Amino acid sequence: DTAVSQTPKYLVTQMGNDKSIKCEQNLGHDTMYWYKQDSKKFLKIMFSYNNKELIINETVPNRFSPKSPDKAHLNLHINSLELGDSAVYFCASSQDGRGPSSKLFFGSGTQLSVL
């Protein structure tokens, strides 16, 4: 059973299109994240939700909008895609209520290529 699953694994699209990436976790965690890994492999936080509430929103363009229908799902919608959005997007989850021993679990990533 996959703990954190993302779909699709690969996404190739034209500039200007709107696309969504879905994420689901079956670990019962209360906190979910979206990270972006750029071409230099640097992993940077974008958003974090705790029990469906947005708690972290880094300086990300407004074209990126996360949505959490319930605490097991965190989707990422991207409007008007640009070339610079090409990257690997990782979903992750953790159980923050378990204190400093709580590990972060990652999905396998979505490789987005904007042409």
Added chain:
Amino acid sequence: KQEVTQIPAALSVPEGENLVLNCSFTDSAIYNLQWFRQDPGKGLTSLLLIQSSQREQTSGRLNASLDKSSGRSTLYIAASQPGDSATYLCAVKGQAGTALIFGKGTTLSVSS
């Protein structure tokens, strides 16, 4: 603002060697520190987590240490194997409810 630096960026060793990967962070007020492994085209796998009150954690051939006062952590890999070849990332969490801040990783290549 917390910054995490990993040195070296890349490392090549022959099989069987013991090696140390280094991680430093600028703000010593951390909640925990985690080491991850990333294989090409894959997600990240958590290897070890050290809470702020701990000095080290061990799992098999891996040992991670934490010195909060100096803002440093090391990942020691004993008797390296080709299967250890991957990118190793260090990440720190400033406080509960915040996200992990990652270093850029060390890419390890172990030759047989």
